[in-house]
Amino acid sequence: MREPRYENPIYAEALLEQRRLKSLMVPKPLPEDLRFVAGADVSCGRFGSTLWGAIVVCDLKEKLRPAASSVARMEVSFPYLPGLLAFREIPVLKKAWEGLKLKPDVILCDAHGIAHPRGFGEAAHLGVVLGVSSVGCAKSLLCGSFEMPSMERGSWSNLVFEGRLVGAALRTRSRVAPVFVSAGHFSDLPSAIALVMACSPRLRIPEPIRQAHALCNAARRGEAREG
C-alpha cells in the first residue's frame, strides 16, 4: 500500500531542491574523446533501510575492461517514491564516488535522465551533484510513450512526454526488450544513444552498469552471510 507522502514537508522540500538543481543542468553533446565510462547502481536489503551503492569505471578503449571501482553502504530514511528516487539513492552513490581513485569522463546511471515527470531524474541529478557528464539508461518507463523500435540491435524510437522528445527506446540487443535512454548533465540524446550502444556490444544492459550491479549485490550478500 502506498501512502500520500508528497504532502509531508520533507517532500515539498525535495521538489524545491529538484527544481533548483535542474536549473544547474547543462544540455550539450557528450565529449568526443570519451575513454573512462562509469556505471552506477544501488541495491537494498529486504526492508530497504540499508543501501549499497557501487560505481565501476570501464575503459572504452580497452574493450570495456574495469579500470576502477568503489562500493559504499549507508542507512537511509527517504522512501522510494516514483519521481524522487534520487533523494533516496544519491547519498550512497556520492559516498561511492568519493572512494573512486579514477574519476570517469561520464557516468551511466541505472535510472532516467530527463525522461522524468519534472525533467530531472536520478541520472541528471547525479551528474549535476558530482559535476560530471551523465546519461540515464533505465530498464522500464517512468513517464512518456513510445512506439516499439524494430527488432534489430541499434534501432530506436522516440520517447515523448507532454509533447517533448525526452529520450529513446533503444534496442541494445536484437529481439530483446529495449532500454530507455535519456540525457543527463552535460549530455544530449544523440551522444547518449551512441555511448549506450558502445557500452553494450553484446548484452542488453551496458557493461559499466552490469558491473556496478554485480558489485553492490555482492557487497550486500557478502555482508548478510557474515552478520
Add this chain to the structure above:
DNA sequence: GCGACAG
C-alpha cells in the same frame, strides 16, 4: 475520478 508509477 481512475490509473500509472525509475529502483
Add this chain to the structure above:
DNA sequence: ATCTTGTCGC
C-alpha cells in the same frame, strides 16, 4: 528493488 530454483537457449 527484494523474496527465490530450476530450466531453456545461444
